[in-house]
Amino acid sequence: MPSDALSAPSGSTDSSLPASAWHRDDPRHDRAAGAWVGAAAAGCLVDAPAALVTELVSASAADAGPGTAAAPATDSGPARLAGLIRAAITRIDAPLDLDTALADPHDRAFALAVRRACAEGRPPAPGTPVPAPGDPRGAALRAVTETPVPEPDLRGPSFPCRHFADAVRRALDLGGGVAALYAGALAGARWGASGVPLAAQRRLADIIAPRELVIRGVVMARGSDPASWPERSGYHTGDSKGIYLPFHTPHPYDPGVILGNLTYLRARPDIDAVVSLNRIGPEDVHTGVPARDRVEVWLADHPGANPNLPFVLEEAAAAVAALRAEGKRVLLHCAAGQSRTPAVAALYAVRSRGADVREALERVIRTVEGHLDNPELSATVAALSGDRLDDPAAELFPQGLPPRRHHPG
Numbered sequence: 001m002p003s004d005a006l007s008a009p010s011g012s013t014d015s016s017l018p019a020s021a022w023h024r025d026d027p028r029h030d031r032a033a034g035a036w037v038g039a040a041a042a043g044c045l046v047d048a049p050a051a052l053v054t055e056l057v058s059a060s061a062a063d064a065g066p067g068t069a070a071a072p073a074t075d076s077g078p079a080r081l082a083g084l085i086r087a088a089i090t091r092i093d094a095p096l097d098l099d100t101a102l103a104d105p106h107d108r109a110f111a112l113a114v115r116r117a118c119a120e121g122r123p124p125a126p127g128t129p130v131p132a133p134g135d136p137r138g139a140a141l142r143a144v145t146e147t148p149v150p151e152p153d154l155r156g157p158s159f160p161c162r163h164f165a166d167a168v169r170r171a172l173d174l175g176g177g178v179a180a181l182y183a184g185a186l187a188g189a190r191w192g193a194s195g196v197p198l199a200a201q202r203r204l205a206d207i208i209a210p211r212e213l214v215i216r217g218v219v220m221a222r223g224s225d226p227a228s229w230p231e232r233s234g235y236h237t238g239d240s241k242g243i244y245l246p247f248h249t250p251h252p253y254d255p256g257v258i259l260g261n262l263t264y265l266r267a268r269p270d271i272d273a274v275v276s277l278n279r280i281g282p283e284d285v286h287t288g289v290p291a292r293d294r295v296e297v298w299l300a301d302h303p304g305a306n307p308n309l310p311f312v313l314e315e316a317a318a319a320v321a322a323l324r325a326e327g328k329r330v331l332l333h334c335a336a337g338q339s340r341t342p343a344v345a346a347l348y349a350v351r352s353r354g355a356d357v358r359e360a361l362e363r364v365i366r367t368v369e370g371h372l373d374n375p376e377l378s379a380t381v382a383a384l385s386g387d388r389l390d391d392p393a394a395e396l397f398p399q400g401l402p403p404r405r406h407h408p409g
Helices: 027-045 050-060 078-089 105-120 136-146 160-175 177-191 198-204 210-222 262-266 309-325 340-353 357-367 375-384 392-396
Strands: 248-251 254-260 273-276 294-296 330-333
Touching (some): 027 105, 027 177, 027 210, 050 177, 050 210, 078 177, 078 210, 136 177, 160 177, 198 294, 198 309, 248 357, 254 309, 262 330, 294 309, 309 330, 309 375, 330 340, 340 357, 357 375, 357 392, 375 392
Parallel strands (some): 273 294, 273 330
């Protein structure tokens, strides 16, 4: 291989090989997706020229299997960044030999920092070589390592993953738009796609649907499995009683928001926008809705599975509010429409309709015939609203939980 080229790491395998056995809530899914989504959305966050983002996403789709050159060493722009991300995250749990893949020591240092962030969720190691000022790799490394991580404070609110946006803006100051993309890749790999602001992802959708970058990141890092998410839907009609039949109902505080489930989305309803709170596959995409108005939120429905949970809930509620402010009729849904949907719908009611948080949670859960199997969601919504729910089921429904929705038979 020429010394002035990038290739997939020696010792790794092509991402087209069978996927590794990762648990569905393995945080490396989020972080691998975050490397690509973070890099591209960073450009939108700081108003970098669209051509930079377009070059990055075009290069991200290029075939760069083992031994295939990805970008010349003299190119330190978006195409080179795409090669570095690919080298960093390809088969993240396989043995790694970046010394062979990357001739430039600063390329290796940056790729190793991205790989460490993706694999472990950790910042660059102390002593990571930093190129001279003006180099986008150096500006990104400095920005990500020197920018303080906000302390968590739900009353603020303040979220640690807001470090992503702060670091990207710092990189812009240090090295311009290309450096912001590099910082987005590194910070995105650390905090995951769930830590990337949804407003920036909506703007990115004018260039490429963020879900396409999610697919690239997960498949590169884990390997391909055409029978499972993200290459196909993570949910199949009939897997859950709450998903089996289409369900929708108006939001009790705002009839312009429709609360529903995945099967209702699959019916392609007449809506202007959709905010999806569960993993969806290519076959679930409502192509009748413009890409910018299809917002996909990274939100798992299992306690402890969301490292950025307060931020994600706030972002999801804010996305609904932004779409409503644009005059759009919005479908807010998850898989069954019974857990994540009422949590975000209640926070939206608090933030945009002035509702009391306990009243909103109780009312919305009853409206969707939902449940509190994952009490972390309601407890976090309450905390974000300045309240505390130690036992959401007992405190919201002292007379007992309302009946949950099931399909007949």
